[in-house]
Amino acid sequence: MNENSITENMKAHHDRVFSEHGATPRGVDWGANQDDLTLRYDKLLDLVLRGRTLGRRASVLDVGCGYGGLLSRIQERGLEIDYTGIDFVEAMIVEAKKRYPKGDFLCGDIFEAKDIGTFDYLLCNGIMTQKLDASIPQMDKFVRSLIRRMFDLCSEGIAFNMMSSRVNFMVDNLFYRSPAEMLSWCMAEITPNVALDHAYPLYEFMMYLYKNDRIR
Numbered sequence: 709m710n711e712n713s714i715t716e717n718m719k720a721h722h723d724r725v726f727s728e729h730g731a732t733p734r735g736v737d738w739g740a741n742q743d744d745l746t747l748r749y750d751k752l753l754d755l756v757l758r759g760r761t762l763g764r765r766a767s768v769l770d771v772g773c774g775y776g777g778l779l780s781r782i783q784e785r786g787l788e789i790d791y792t793g794i795d796f797v798e799a800m801i802v803e804a805k806k807r808y809p810k811g812d813f814l815c816g817d818i819f820e821a822k823d824i825g826t827f828d829y830l831l832c833n834g835i836m837t838q839k840l841d842a843s844i845p846q847m848d849k850f851v852r853s854l855i856r857r858m859f860d861l862c863s864e865g866i867a868f869n870m871m872s873s874r875v876n877f878m879v880d881n882l883f884y885r886s887p888a889e890m891l892s893w894c895m896a897e898i899t900p901n902v903a904l905d906h907a908y909p910l911y912e913f914m915m916y917l918y919k920n921d922r923i924r
Contacts, residue, residue, distance in 0.1 A: 714850045722797045731775040749781040751914045752831040755867035771832040776804035830858040832868040839883035847883045865918035887913045
């Protein structure tokens with residue numbers, strides 16, 4: 709199974725889940741708890757709030773944006789951010805554009821998007837947490853390719869969450885990684901300017917990778 713196969717499996721899965729549950733946390737396969745989803749959004753936005761864009765509005769690409777939940781959180785917090793969302797599930801993008809007619813949403817695959825330009829920050833919630841029926845080595849290769857792709861498209865940094873292997877049970881269709889191993893790989897292969905947050909009350913961790921040492 710290659711990157712395209714994993715992407716197609718994810719697309720089919722999320723098409724089905726969204727058709728069943730609509731524009732809700734369950735519709736993006738995050739369970740029914742809105743508070744947990746809001747916490748993830750805030751953890752992602754910490755990347756932008758801790759970074760510096762030298763006196764201008766930060767630009768953000770939300771990878772796997774779903775129906776625009778992160779944009780809603782940005783607006784709730786009154787943050788001055790130039791937001792763009794991208795997702796490969798057309799129904800989610802249709803819903804996002806309906807909810808946020810002034811928002812900038814793209815339907816497509818981040819690996820195949822041409823002339824997308826660069827953004828200060830790329831944020832990714834959920835794509836690296838599910839393997840569905842992919843093997844662990846296949847998903848590991850996919851995740852590392854996605855991290856590289858995101859980092860190539862940023863000028864300041866990226867943030868993403870992953871399921872933590874530091875748990876006492878695991879679900880077969882989820883993708884768990886060791887926080888220490890991911891930290892080591894990112895520092896060796898991507899950038900030494902890395903921060904890891906494993907302290908919030910979910911079975912996951914958030915990673916922040918910066919292009920340079922502009923962390924406040």
